[in-house]
Amino acid sequence: MNKKIAVLPGDGIGPEVMEQAIQVLRCIEKKFNHQFEINFAHVGGAAYEKFGSHFPESTKFVCQKADAILFGSVGGPISESHLAKWKDCEKNSILSLRKEFQFSSNIRPAKVYPELKDICPLKDSIIKNGIDIVIVRELLGDVYFGEHRTFIENQLRKASDLCEYNEKQIETVAHQSFKIALGRNRKVTSVDKANVLDTSKLWREVVAEVGKQYPTVTLEHMLVDNCAMQFFINPSQFDVIVTTNLFGDILSDAAAAFPGSLGLMPSASFNENGFALYEPSGGSAPDIASKNIANPIAQIMSLAMLLRHSFELVEEAQCIENAIQKTLQAGYRTSDICIDKEKAVTTEQMTQQILYF
Amino acid sequence: MNKKIAVLPGDGIGPEVMEQAIQVLRCIEKKFNHQFEINFAHVGGAAYEKFGSHFPESTKFVCQKADAILFGSVGGPISESHLAKWKDCEKNSILSLRKEFQFSSNIRPAKVYPELKDICPLKDSIIKNGIDIVIVRELLGDVYFGEHRTFIENQLRKASDLCEYNEKQIETVAHQSFKIALGRNRKVTSVDKANVLDTSKLWREVVAEVGKQYPTVTLEHMLVDNCAMQFFINPSQFDVIVTTNLFGDILSDAAAAFPGSLGLMPSASFNENGFALYEPSGGSAPDIASKNIANPIAQIMSLAMLLRHSFELVEEAQCIENAIQKTLQAGYRTSDICIDKEKAVTTEQMTQQILYF
Ligand SMILES: CC(C)[C@H](C(=O)O)[C@@H](O)C(=O)O
Ligand SMILES: CC(C)[C@H](C(=O)O)[C@@H](O)C(=O)O
Numbered sequence: 001m002n003k004k005i006a007v008l009p010g011d012g013i014g015p016e017v018m019e020q021a022i023q024v025l026r027c028i029e030k031k032f033n034h035q036f037e038i039n040f041a042h043v044g045g046a047a048y049e050k051f052g053s054h055f056p057e058s059t060k061f062v063c064q065k066a067d068a069i070l071f072g073s074v075g076g077p078i079s080e081s082h083l084a085k086w087k088d089c090e091k092n093s094i095l096s097l098r099k100e101f102q103f104s105s106n107i108r109p110a111k112v113y114p115e116l117k118d119i120c121p122l123k124d125s126i127i128k129n130g131i132d133i134v135i136v137r138e139l140l141g142d143v144y145f146g147e148h149r150t151f152i153e154n155q156l157r158k159a160s161d162l163c164e165y166n167e168k169q170i171e172t173v174a175h176q177s178f179k180i181a182l183g184r185n186r187k188v189t190s191v192d193k194a195n196v197l198d199t200s201k202l203w204r205e206v207v208a209e210v211g212k213q214y215p216t217v218t219l220e221h222m223l224v225d226n227c228a229m230q231f232f233i234n235p236s237q238f239d240v241i242v243t244t245n246l247f248g249d250i251l252s253d254a255a256a257a258f259p260g261s262l263g264l265m266p267s268a269s270f271n272e273n274g275f276a277l278y279e280p281s282g283g284s285a286p287d288i289a290s291k292n293i294a295n296p297i298a299q300i301m302s303l304a305m306l307l308r309h310s311f312e313l314v315e316e317a318q319c320i321e322n323a324i325q326k327t328l329q330a331g332y333r334t335s336d337i338c339i340d341k342e343k344a345v346t347t348e349q350m351t352q353q354i355l356y357f
Numbered sequence: 358m359n360k361k362i363a364v365l366p367g368d369g370i371g372p373e374v375m376e377q378a379i380q381v382l383r384c385i386e387k388k389f390n391h392q393f394e395i396n397f398a399h400v401g402g403a404a405y406e407k408f409g410s411h412f413p414e415s416t417k418f419v420c421q422k423a424d425a426i427l428f429g430s431v432g433g434p435i436s437e438s439h440l441a442k443w444k445d446c447e448k449n450s451i452l453s454l455r456k457e458f459q460f461s462s463n464i465r466p467a468k469v470y471p472e473l474k475d476i477c478p479l480k481d482s483i484i485k486n487g488i489d490i491v492i493v494r495e496l497l498g499d500v501y502f503g504e505h506r507t508f509i510e511n512q513l514r515k516a517s518d519l520c521e522y523n524e525k526q527i528e529t530v531a532h533q534s535f536k537i538a539l540g541r542n543r544k545v546t547s548v549d550k551a552n553v554l555d556t557s558k559l560w561r562e563v564v565a566e567v568g569k570q571y572p573t574v575t576l577e578h579m580l581v582d583n584c585a586m587q588f589f590i591n592p593s594q595f596d597v598i599v600t601t602n603l604f605g606d607i608l609s610d611a612a613a614a615f616p617g618s619l620g621l622m623p624s625a626s627f628n629e630n631g632f633a634l635y636e637p638s639g640g641s642a643p644d645i646a647s648k649n650i651a652n653p654i655a656q657i658m659s660l661a662m663l664l665r666h667s668f669e670l671v672e673e674a675q676c677i678e679n680a681i682q683k684t685l686q687a688g689y690r691t692s693d694i695c696i697d698k699e700k701a702v703t704t705e706q707m708t709q710q711i712l713y714f
Contacts, residue, residue, distance in 0.1 A: 091552045121483045121589045143520060148555040157524040159559040163500060167514040195448045198505040202516040225610035228585065232478045232614035250607060253582035257589035
């Protein structure tokens with residue numbers, strides 16, 4: 001197996017947590033006798049400094065040559081947001097990657113690790129049945145890539161954004177969500193705003209059609225406003241959620257709060273050929289960068305996801321996930337997941353422990 | 358004071374909780390020596406049965422003649438959703454009212470009553486500084502009333518919805534939110550998706566301009582995805598939130614979960630002349646209708662809001678709010694807010710207690 005991985009550490013805590021993931025990858029290489037070709041490339045503010053672009057041609061080239069992309073995080077501190085380096089940094093980096101490789105769906109688990117239920121923001125009475133959700137978010141339609149306009153009409157400033165969907169786009173993510181549900185609790189909740197939007201009516205119709213091909217999976221439709229509320233009052237009801245780009249953006253960030261820290265959950269974006277990018281759900285957290293305190297778990301879990309989905313290395317992925325679980329069970333905590341901050345371990349200590357298991 | 362109130366009980370628990378609010382109104386009339394003219398009218402499924410429309414002309418007429426509207430709730434059970442009576446019921450009732458009277462903003466408090474903090478879904482550690490938010494939602498712009506299209510293109514079904522804002526619409530709610538903040542903790546958080554949407558960029562620009570006229574109020578901008586997450590991890594940071602129609606729909610339903618029951622919070626929708634409609638944040642809850650178990654507090658609080666904002670009867674409103682607080686402090690609980698359901702009081706008992714205080 002001589003697979004190529006494009007590694008894009010990015011900004012903030014990106015480089016340091018990526019370093020941890022690479023250590024884990026090296027360990028997997030030894031243990032399972034693999035060799036991966038790793039090609040680093042710049043993205044975000046780090047790329048802007050070198051190339052004057054958040055997603056330069058050289059980075060695109062590295063990604064094109066790769067079998068999978070491991071992404072860190074991008075973006076700078078609010079105090080520096082006036083600098084050209086940070087202006088539209090997330091948007092330019094992330095939306096360019098999605099567009100370039102036509103990543104049409106984003107998959108994000110959101111769960112409460114039983115070991116960490118004390119740091120879940122929800123009361124024990126709400127989470128007593130556990131939270132274990134996979135959110136499938138459409139990535140190329142909706143209001144993201146439709147026409148954006150700013151103009152003057154009757155002497156007033158006006159703006160508009162066009163929200164669009166076609167049935168193909170919806171079918172793709174619908175199939176993906178039903179397939180994922182087959183390997184889980186066989187329930188798909190499709191979230192839309194079909195009482196107001198035509199795109200949501202089409203969404204609901206197409207998801208229902210696709211659902212007929214998966215007779216063993218229960219399909220439920222839910223309005224986005226209700227779903228946001230259900231996240232607080234009964235999150236255990238969800239298995240797989242499939243939703244539009246904008247609602248997915250909002251709901252998956254809300255769900256990122258369930259585990260108790262943004263430093264815990266990976267995510268993956270796929271195109272129709274199965275090519276994928278893997279990244280932590282959290283952001284670049286510039287306030288804690290370079291302090292050796294960031295939680296490396298989301299980045300290491302992203303690597304595990306990459307091995308499983310892009311390289312079909314299930315055993316290797318499982319090995320990493322088990323090591324993380326054991327590390328958490330043994331009580332190791334970075335400060336973001338530690339109730340008694342005094343006892344927190346560093347980024348590197350956390351990784352060492354994962355490597356040890 | 359001979360003010361006219363249009364009373365629209367609607368469906369589900371609407372009529373029974375409205376009955377409680379009317380009792381409270383009668384009590385206020387006696388106590389403060391007022392007389393209000395109450396005109397009942399049908400809306401929702403109840404109206405459809407009589408007039409074949411969810412918002413019939415006769416109801417419109419009653420509302421036009423009134424000084425304020427007290428609304429219950431509309432909509433039927435899921436099991437009956439195929440019936441014409443319930444099809445698009447919420448949308449037809451609510452959006453018609455908004456459009457007819459040009460209600461441009463919706464104001465919704467979302468707080469944790471200290472007496473009820475045990476039923477807030479968030480952990481004590483998260484809510485230790487309290488939650489007390491007012492959400493100001495724009496109601497006539499965004500993707501709600503823009504062009505909705507469903508069509509075929511290249512043999513594919515397609516749909517689109519147009520999201521639109523002009524500066525006037527934004528100014529109106531911005532002013533309102535800053536004025537509200539002046540009477541509170543002087544902080545406004547404006548929520549948008551300015552990293553993707555042109556309408557959000559305009560939103561941010563106009564809110565910032567309006568903000569300059571309120572130098573004692575702190576203005577903060579936040580992306581909607583982050584805001585949804587902050588609701589879980591640090592809801593105490595918010596004072597007044599001002600946001601677009603669609604984001605407001607999602608965020609205000611999410612925030613409706615904070616108090617621990619949908620039966621607790623009122624809301625008000627205003628037009629530019631100050632004419633307003635008052636309604637509970639929750640829905641028609643058909644599953645618990647006619648059982649004398651629904652919580653009447655949201656409806657009674659809606660009445661208090663009406664007296665304060667539409668009739669400037671501050672003392673009368675305060676009197677109702679105090680009575681509710683005392684009732685909660687004395688331990689009276691309907692089943693939705695009662696941890697030990699056995700001890701729950703009925704809808705009527707709850708009202709009697711409020712009347713007693
Ligand atoms: C940076 C931004 C354009 C992006 C999005 O809205 O999709 C981000 O919030 C995300 O969820 O990946
Ligand atoms: C019924 C529906 C059209 C409405 C909306 O989306 O505005 C409702 O959800 C609300 O929040 O009042």
